Amino acid sequence: MSESEPLAVNQTEEELEGVVVSLRKSSRKMCFATLCSKSLQVTSRERTEDFGEKESLDGKCQLLLYHDEGWKQMVQGDFSLCCGAVVHCSGVFESQEQDRMKKEPRLRSMLVRRLRVVDSPHREMSESGGVRQHPLVERIAREGHVRSCDVQPLCKQWWRGACKDDGTCSRRHFFLDEAEQGKYDALKNKSESMRTIESLINADDPFLHADKASRSKSDALFVDWLVGTFGEEELRRGVVDVAGGKGELSFFLLHRHGVGSCIVDPRPVRLTKSQRKRLGISAAHQVSQVEEKSEKFPPTIRHLASYLNDQTCEDEIMKSVLQSCSVLVGMHPDQVMKTLHLPDVTGRKATEYI
Ligand SMILES: C[S@@+](CC[C@H](N)C(=O)[O-])C[C@H]1O[C@@H](n2cnc3c(N)ncnc32)[C@H](O)[C@@H]1O
Ligand SMILES: [Zn+2]
Known part of the structure; x- marks a missing residue:
């Protein structure tokens, strides 16, 4: 549903802001995203009571981006849509009746009409690597009970500052929590100290580490x-x-x-x-x-x-x-x-x- 399509009589447009915690690019025309948003908490708590407390769906909903000329047409803003992006979107939620007919508690779906990427984990990423987590991401993810099994694996290229996301990377571009960030910080420290040891051992090595090809080559x-x-x-x-x-x-x-x-x-x-x-x-x-x-x-x-x-x-x-x-x-x-x-x-x- 694109911005230009008129709404049906009983449809109302709603607005949401949140963090994309998973992405599934299903085809050129269609893309699904799971959004974690503070404004969803009340609605989804009511839903969970309806279904019995099978699974907490607090704070999350599914966004469906569909456009005949390709879903990327719907994405506005300076950044591409990636996992970890902060987005502001508006669209139409599936009706409560449709929602209640589902046997399993599933995330409510919003058919998106407009979507703007407000912030991205790629902003200010240095040339040499290093990552930046938007301050909202961890908080919203935590409040929305995002667990590691809910989301894609971390994009290692993003962590190295090398993921040139042009809408093709479906891996996660944010840390789940401080513990995960700590794990990756420790890895970085380890590889830096290994590099120092290597340069001490091979003191007469005339080649710079940065000029060397990776071990895999x-x-x-x-x-x-x-x-x-x-x-x-x-x-x-x-x-x-x-x-x-x-x-x-x-x-x-x-x-x-x-x-x-x-x-x-x-x-x-x-x-x-x-x-x-x-x-x-x-x-x-x-x-x-x-x-x-x-x-x-x-x-x-x-x-x-x-x-x-x-x-x-x-x-x-x-x-x-x-x-x-x-x-x-x-x-x-x-x-x-x-x-x-x-x-x-x-x-x-x-x-x-x-
Ligand atoms: C570190 S791996 C290197 C594998 C590969 N050449 C590479 O560079 O990726 C070491 C290999 O040496 C083999 N190896 C160790 N001692 C050996 C020996 N005396 N004769 C033949 N192979 C040996 C091990 O089985 C192992 O596969
Ligand atoms: Zn990536």
Whole structure:
């Protein structure tokens, strides 16, 4: 129902101000929001008595935004509609009769005619991160008995100051209470102190922390470095991925460069669904196990489920894999590469290893 549509004879328009505590963007045309508002408390208390005290619906109602040209057309103000926004809206509540016919106590619905976002948790958000909670949000949320199970999970991007909400993020852009804010403050403090410790340990590290890519990109970056250093052709003779874990590094080698590898790690290799899809491997046909001596590295990911240590190096299968590869790599291998005397194992010079 948009502003331009006339009201029916028995409909009256009501106004509400409150905090959006959950959002469900159902389609381009329709969006549902749960609003927590002080002005709703009396009405909903009466309702709860009607239904018996099954669930407290105090202070909350559901907003339905519907517009033929898209619900975003109805949102006014300088900010987008997000979870945690303070909004002022007017519209028509469903009738008491319709409401009473419901079997379960449900939130009353308002069909919105106008909605203005008065304030947003994105206001004054710094470039480098950090969040700002509107002073109203916590109070209204508490008075409306908002529990964590009622609302969406917190948007971590918002917490970092990086959520560019353009009406597409449905996660929560506010803290439920001081306890939750305290938890996130503690996390921030922890990561800052870790950064200080890191800079003390790596005092001669010439790179700034801010210039470094995130840990999640390290496998792909390492693969780029390997290709730049050794060349694809050399790598295609075979890479042994010591302590390869779930298989991230091996995945990038194969997917981006067609380089076959053998993961030596007792842990099962677990490629993600999207990785398997990109490699064209079905769920049933996971990574093959190396079960006999092999000198060739086919363009696949294979797995040798074993620790690499002085004893296992004597094993025939392990020996054949180590001696036939072109490069032996280990990313965060829990120090295993340091304890091994690799030249003895593979019969090559130590300088050939990373
Ligand atoms: C910190 S994880 C690193 C996983 C992966 N390379 C990465 O960077 O995300 C360490 C891995 O080393 C493996 N590992 C520890 N000691 C090993 C050894 N002696 N031989 C082979 N793998 C070992 C563990 O099973 C574990 O999967
Ligand atoms: Zn967000």
